Amino acid sequence: MGALMGGVMRPVFKSRNRSFLVFGIVFLSLVGFVNCTKKGDTGASAQADLQALVLGEFGTMTGPESTFGISTHRGIMMAVEEANASGGIQGKPIKVISLDDQGRSDEAVTAVTKLVTQENVQLILGEVASSRSIAAAPVAQKYKVPMISPSSTNPRVTQVGDFIFRVCFIDPFQGKVMAKFAAQNLKMKTAAILRDIKSDYSVGLADFFAEDFQKMGGKIISDLSYSSGDADFKAQLTAIKLKKPDVLFIPGYYTEVGLIARQARELNYNGVLMGGDGWDSAKLTEIGGKAVVGGYFSSHYSPKSDKPVVQNFVAKYKEKYNGEVPNGLAAMGYDAARVAIAAALKSSTLAPTDLRDAVAQTKDFEGVTGVISLNDERNAVKPAVVLKVMASNDYEYVTTVNP
Template sequence: MKSFGGKVSLMAVLISGLAGAHSALAEEIKIGVVLPLSGALSGYGQPSQKGLDLIQSITPTLKNGDTIKLIVVDDKSDKVEAANAMQRLVSSDKVDAVIGEVTSSNTLAMVKIADDTKTPLVSSTATNDRVTRNHPYVSRVCFSDSFQGVVGANLASRDLKAKTAAIVFDSSNDYSVGLAKAFRTQFLKNGGTIPIEVQAPSGSKDFKAQLSSVKAKNVDMIYMPIYYTEGALIAVQAKQLGLNKPVVGGDGLAADPVFFEVGKDAVNGYMTTDYYSPNAKEQTPAGEAFIKAWEEKYKTPTHTWGAMAADAYNVIVNAMNQCNNPRDRVCVNEKIRATKDFQGVTGTLTLKDGDAVRSAVINEVKDGQLAFKTVVNP
């Protein structure tokens, strides 16, 4: 018995030693995150962080056992702060990849740092065409403005049968300018005319003069590639002026509860081009699991921007799992940009030159919330 007991003790020591060796081999993978958690764009940043928190709890490690740590920095909705955050994450925190930002202007402030330091940067929702153009270390899981603007123009021409359109946009915002350009080009190509374009600068509150000018042109529809705060105010003021025309916006228009709280019934009927809808009948297995987990954790409907952030995380993790050394940023970047037919939360993802090739979703506001309307394939 003594000898048998000795063998058991030795076996226990060996098992303990092997477990300790495995623990010693496991590393901590650091992924930086830059989000607007405060300031004017926090309505995009906060649900994105919720999505990242949730997906990390679902997938906390790589397949080799390495743990994943998220280092989150609030850029306060400011592009200078976004650039500073990116530099700090790379230089001081020594991150292996970065998720961010969610808006085009702030992401554009970060892209050069990503390229210069060879740090993979993946944005969940920055759509401006320049985000990935000539930036080999920058990718995104969303579509570009070129595609989204074309979808909006075709929706106006083919579904709404519009022959004339007004564009309400912000010339100081990269996202707004990019979408306006893409819509304009395609709508004119479709045979339509655009007799008026007016400015809706971020931070402004009174748009009645611009809307009165739009009303005077009696256009068939209005294209509005702006953010949710100004969008809600415009909806209310347009209704007050008796300007009742179909409105199509981009992915940023109805992305925060503020749009519905301020806009109330004035925003009913508004349509948006988007990446994803948790209300769509067809979901990937990952999407179904994420929706269930979100509703259980947060007790609210799944947020599009949270789901998109989760897929930015998923794409990075999937790439790291394909590299012998998941901290080899060159390998990770190559695998990110080679993503093909990946079953993500928001659908099947394929990346080409850093851009996601994916379908667009058309949502429509009904009874104070976004309702799924249809899917448009690329």
């Protein structure tokens, strides 16, 4: 093979022109790079002079997990547009700088560093996935810029430091909600778990569910796993079916849950299917069809709630995105941005440290996803709702579980 390769290799520096061309390209890209960074500097400082609020957002806008990032981004933008329509902060419009992290934790660190040190944002919103929030939070903490995660439910996120907040409940609570619902409301005795081994969210939620379900007298009779991206789950489901659990808990994302539910029903498993907020998407019933109907999952909000704030949000979202019902992530993004804006309205200087104090004092904030109060651990204390899947993208509100 090597000998073959020798044949096509020709000296590169045959002529002056070509080597200059190469160096020209490298040089220009360097210059362009430096220029870009310079521009960013001046732009942001000019903004700071005007005392306008600049929010930074980092999320997964491209790549396989971009659905989550895009939903959140839409929610955030809606909140900001609403605030700007009613005058912004002290008469100046709020600016949002969104950076993509491609679903990679190291890119998340880079993105937050750019937001903080170059764009000089006063507050950061992001990420959906706990692992990327945990990776990036130390940067926000180091530079003392408050960060609000819309939907990272792992407990360790806010433990990074006193500048890190979240507006969602945490996994231990969500696990407990579903365990309690299964054991007490549905009076189930035995459960099987099918967890996504590649997802930190799924593994965490499965562990907390198992712990609480056993505490409440239930039994976990099977605990198997799959990897996100798989399409065939029949082997796991055949094993689960033979043990006849009352409940099959699938703490995964809707992308796989739909297929799992389908195959479970095809194999004649008739137990109750349950899951967490990862189920919340219009695609769930599209992929799962009849199989997911009758399943229960915990979520942040019910789009059918008659609270005015929810109705307003759902109506506006539908109008903007051709009739799509906003999922939980969009609602969380909306709430996170609104908590940030509310804090900015209360704070006098818009300096990051003042914003942090204002965010920390958030109490009884009327959000789409419930009344949000931040506790001493900077986690939102708020109820979870349990929804039941009805036919074709229709969810019935079952109950609210308070912390």
